[in-house]
Amino acid sequence: MSISLKRAQAIFVKDYKEFSRNYAVSIMLLFPIVFAFILRSAPTPLTGAFALVLNTSFVILPCFTQACLVAEEKEHNTLRSLMMTPASTMDVLLGKSALTFVMSAVVLGITTFIFGYEPASIWAFTAAIIFSIILYTAAGTICGLFSKTLLEATLSIMPVLIIFTVAPSGVLLADDFPIFKVLDYLPSSQLVHLLGIQGTGFTTGELLKPLLIILAWTVALTIWSVVLYQRRLKDE
Amino acid sequence: MDIIQVERIRKRFGDKDALSDVSFSIPKGEIFGFLGPSGSGKTTLIKILTAQLNPTSGQARVFNEPSEMMHRSAQKMRFGILTDNSGLYERLTIEENLELYRQLYDLPKSSIDKVLHFVNLSGERKKKVNRLSKGMRQRVMLACAVIHEPELLFLDEPTSALDPVNSAHIYKGLRYLNENGTTIFLTTHDMAEAELMCNRVAILYQGQIQAIGSPKELKKQHRENVMCVELINGEAYELPIDEGTADQIADWMKRGVIDRLETKEPSLGDIFIKMTGSELL
Numbered sequence: 001m002s003i004s005l006k007r008a009q010a011i012f013v014k015d016y017k018e019f020s021r022n023y024a025v026s027i028m029l030l031f032p033i034v035f036a037f038i039l040r041s042a043p044t045p046l047t048g049a050f051a052l053v054l055n056t057s058f059v060i061l062p063c064f065t066q067a068c069l070v071a072e073e074k075e076h077n078t079l080r081s082l083m084m085t086p087a088s089t090m091d092v093l094l095g096k097s098a099l100t101f102v103m104s105a106v107v108l109g110i111t112t113f114i115f116g117y118e119p120a121s122i123w124a125f126t127a128a129i130i131f132s133i134i135l136y137t138a139a140g141t142i143c144g145l146f147s148k149t150l151l152e153a154t155l156s157i158m159p160v161l162i163i164f165t166v167a168p169s170g171v172l173l174a175d176d177f178p179i180f181k182v183l184d185y186l187p188s189s190q191l192v193h194l195l196g197i198q199g200t201g202f203t204t205g206e207l208l209k210p211l212l213i214i215l216a217w218t219v220a221l222t223i224w225s226v227v228l229y230q231r232r233l234k235d236e
Numbered sequence: 237m238d239i240i241q242v243e244r245i246r247k248r249f250g251d252k253d254a255l256s257d258v259s260f261s262i263p264k265g266e267i268f269g270f271l272g273p274s275g276s277g278k279t280t281l282i283k284i285l286t287a288q289l290n291p292t293s294g295q296a297r298v299f300n301e302p303s304e305m306m307h308r309s310a311q312k313m314r315f316g317i318l319t320d321n322s323g324l325y326e327r328l329t330i331e332e333n334l335e336l337y338r339q340l341y342d343l344p345k346s347s348i349d350k351v352l353h354f355v356n357l358s359g360e361r362k363k364k365v366n367r368l369s370k371g372m373r374q375r376v377m378l379a380c381a382v383i384h385e386p387e388l389l390f391l392d393e394p395t396s397a398l399d400p401v402n403s404a405h406i407y408k409g410l411r412y413l414n415e416n417g418t419t420i421f422l423t424t425h426d427m428a429e430a431e432l433m434c435n436r437v438a439i440l441y442q443g444q445i446q447a448i449g450s451p452k453e454l455k456k457q458h459r460e461n462v463m464c465v466e467l468i469n470g471e472a473y474e475l476p477i478d479e480g481t482a483d484q485i486a487d488w489m490k491r492g493v494i495d496r497l498e499t500k501e502p503s504l505g506d507i508f509i510k511m512t513g514s515e516l517l
Binding site: 014088 | 283288289337
């Protein structure tokens with residue numbers, strides 16, 4: 001599968017221009033920062049509030065933004081036009097995802113700074129954030145590809161919002177309802193475990209387990225988004 | 237050398253054949269017109285030729301490769317396409333839209349000026365697409381399709397939203413592209429456009445090719461064997477072409493009473509109606 005960085009960059013620049021003029025979507029960049037200001041002084045434990053803001057931000061930033069970028073292209077027939085140019089599947093997905101990734105990374109960096117959260121391992125924390133941004137960008141691509149319009153894309157991220165954001169709270173019910181144990185394997189729950197590791201008394205295994213589960217989700221959703229995009233190249 | 241070869245293509249959607257046993261070939265450098273009403277299978281055929289759709293049976297070759305290979309970047313560099321599935325970025329200007337295509341095709345900056353002149357939009361380059369009329373949008377989409385001066389150009393009803401002045405400008409540009417080596421595959425239901433632009437046409441009806449040939453050949457095949465004569469006193473006659481008519485016309489000519497004399501030639505629209513019993517809409 002070929003990748004042309006020049007073509008991916010052209011798509012990135014085009015998306016940036018479109019996004020910066022689309023105030024209905026670009027205003028989403030402010031929400032995580034506003035949440036951080038509101039919740040940093042909340043009486044709940046810092047890591048709990050921070051995890052909630054991060055998990056919500058992953059849905060409203062990379063997932064929602066990417067779903068809107070893809071769905072709007074479909075609504076205006078520009079995705080099909082793009083597919084007819086020499087840009088390969090990877091050029092298009094890389095170009096579109098790069099904008100979402102950069103914006104999400106910057107906003108989540110500011111959010112972390114506002115919270116004043118200090119991770120046990122900066123490397124594990126950074127890796128988890130990077131994997132999660134890619135994961136939710138892939139989820140947004142899938143939602144966008146299943147939608148025909150911007151409105152549909154807005155609705156299509158609701159299951160992602162509900163399942164992934166509520167999962168860490170759902171795990172608390174696992175003692176009464178064992179079926180909810182499955183929610184512990186969702187990336188949002190694993191992120192909560194990772195953020196909960198404090199100080200110096202932790203093992204590498206404690207860091208690796210949540211990271212590997214998040215990575216597995218990232219790989220699976222990324223592959224699904226690429227396969228789905230390639231199927232959308234055809235009209236069958 | 238044939239740039240497109242289509243052999244016994246059939247495309248079935250559910251229990252309906254969109255295309256049935258369609259065969260033809262297009263040599264390099266030709267402007268080939270596909271004529272037919274809406275729903276006759278014209279767009280389906282373009283989708284098969286550009287790897288957006290697989291045929292149910294039969295095979296199509298483009299640039300001497302199976303049409304399924306047309307999704308590759310190297311092949312996509314060689315063709316341009318304008319269909320009703322084409323779109324533009326609404327919040328970007330005309331120039332910004334073309335800049336994207338320029339970069340995707342790795343072209344010099346001068347290609348934007350050239351293509352804007354081609355579609356007669358040089359003075360509008362800074363206008364945002366969401367403020368353009370339907371006709372102007374169509375011209376911008378055409379500009380995106382031809383910015384790389386492709387070897388093969390697929391055009392699906394390219395002038396349907398244009399006024400006669402802009403259509404004439406586009407025809408001139410397409411002829412220029414064709415003279416410089418671009419083969420053009422054009423679908424239309426505008427008979428005048430087909431006659432003006434195409435070296436050969438195929439008439440498609442209910443998924444089947446009813447006739448194929450140059451407009452001149454088709455007209456000749458379907459010409460009625462009749463002479464139309466109008467005399468200066470206003471009398472008009474339709475006479476069979478035979479020896480008696482020749483003598484009669486010679487007599488009128490000697491007397492200098494003929495105002496107008498012509499063979500009765502059908503238009504492509506007349507041929508379509510004659511072959512299908514249906515209006516071309």
